[in-house]
Amino acid sequence: MNEERLQAYRKLIDQLLAESNDQEVSQILNSYRDLVDGGLQQTMLAVAEDLRIQGDLDKSNFLMNIVGKLMGLHRNISDAQLNFLLEVLQATGDSRGDAQVVYPLLANNTDKLDARLAEQFRPWATTRIAEAEADEAKSLAAVIFLFSILIAQFPLGDKASNIEIAITGYEVALTVVTRKELPEQWASNQNNLGNAYRDRIKGQKAQNLEDAIACYQLALAVYTREAFPVDWAMTQNNLGLAYLDRITGQKAQNLEDAIACYQLALEVRTRDTFPIDWARTQYNLGNAYLERITGEKAQNLENAIPCYELALSVYTREAFPVHWAGTQYNLGNAYLKRIIGQKAQNLEDAIACYKSTLAVFTRDTF
Structure with missing residues (x-):
């Protein structure tokens, strides 16, 4: 993003902040259609976060609402949930996934961690990534991945919804983080996605475990003992847990597979x-x-x-x-x-x- 365009975004945001009703906001945005893109949304999020830190919550929420409308989300997700989603992703990115920063925010908003947010997280994230440039998409995918790790392990709220949100985040991140370009990150994502499927409450337990096993096996295609011994052992242990609980197939063979995985893990x-x-x-x-x-x-x-x-x-x-x-x-x-x-x-x-x-x-x- 060049400096000239950034300044244009800033001027447009200043104009929007000077208005107070939706009609005027729409007129301004229509007048500057060439500036209405992913870069504007990203700049709005940054300005909204600065305003929040300064204590100007009204203007911060005002900008977040505009971003939400630009993404076409208000038909599916409440303003409060959208603002929360944007805020928690911002906090996750700024803190690099620090639980001490993100968990208090989640704890104060457990009412928003529900099935609707889990359902709408995917279209929001998919649309946002599709609109972003390559580097920005990778950055957003990394933030979503970190957030997914945090929400999967978050002890409060509705556990089933938390896991659904995590699964969505991992799967969305995998649309950007490919094995070819980022093999280590891809394998880490697959392993974490496997953990989420293994812990999943919704859906059929048998299928969830099959999905978990598939994820771990994909991770092991990159996490070899020679290249990544610690991660290889961790994933072998996780795969053993999935085989131990496995419903599909012969119970006796599943237990043999679990034992084999644990014994391999113990080599490291x-x-x-x-x-x-x-x-x-x-x-x-x-x-x-x-x-x-x-x-x-x-x-x-x-x-x-x-x-x-x-x-x-x-x-x-x-x-x-x-x-x-x-x-x-x-x-x-x-x-x-x-x-x-x-x-x-x-x-x-x-x-x-x-x-x-x-x-x-x-x-x-x-």
Whole structure:
């Protein structure tokens, strides 16, 4: 964007701010049709953010409303939701996805994080990217990607809608972030999209898991062990989680696939280099052995028990009370089902694990 055109945008914005009704605004915009483009909208957003910081919310919202009308959104999304969407994307971009900046904004607007916003986020983002120049489109896609990560992990509001918003964001970003041009970012997006589908509440659970598996497999086409060992191990672990929960296909084979993924992840996730990730994967592997159908039941349980015990060497009650309690509970299940050893001792071990769990999982807190 050259300086001359930027100055023209600024003058037009000043004229718009001097008016007060829709008819006058429309007349001004019609008089300067050659300036009404993605660049004007981007400049309006920047000016609106400056006004918001200065405390002039009326003028800030006034400009945001004009941007929304230019994008043709007011038929589908409320003014308040549009203003919020623009504001949160601006905050995400300015802070580079800092949760400490974005989460308070989300917390104050949980009423706007609903199904309608999830539905209308896609046409808004798609239109906005289509109108933007190449560099601007990549920048917007990066911001949408960061926002999608944040909203997917946001603990407040309607979880189902939050995940739908995240899925939309990841998928829109993938229209710009291609494997050919930006392979690492593309793989990261695919992995995160897989996580969102795995956690998805809406839709058919079986199909959501199939979509998650497909995303992880695509990510692994770029995230090879040789080029990206840490990301490769992370995605293998995530793929294992999807196979563990998989509904489609044979349960026995799905569990074998999950075990294989966890074992691959543990080739990189060692206790010395990545203790927390190692413990998490050991816990997941224990769960897979606990449910395993193939092989001898007794041996599968013997394999599960040391996985949980290894996880507990990192998941201590002091450092990770919730993870510690959850692992104690599953270890108790393994001892309860255990075939090898003395039945009486196995039951005592199971009881001890459950009692440990109840020390954290109290009625009041959980």
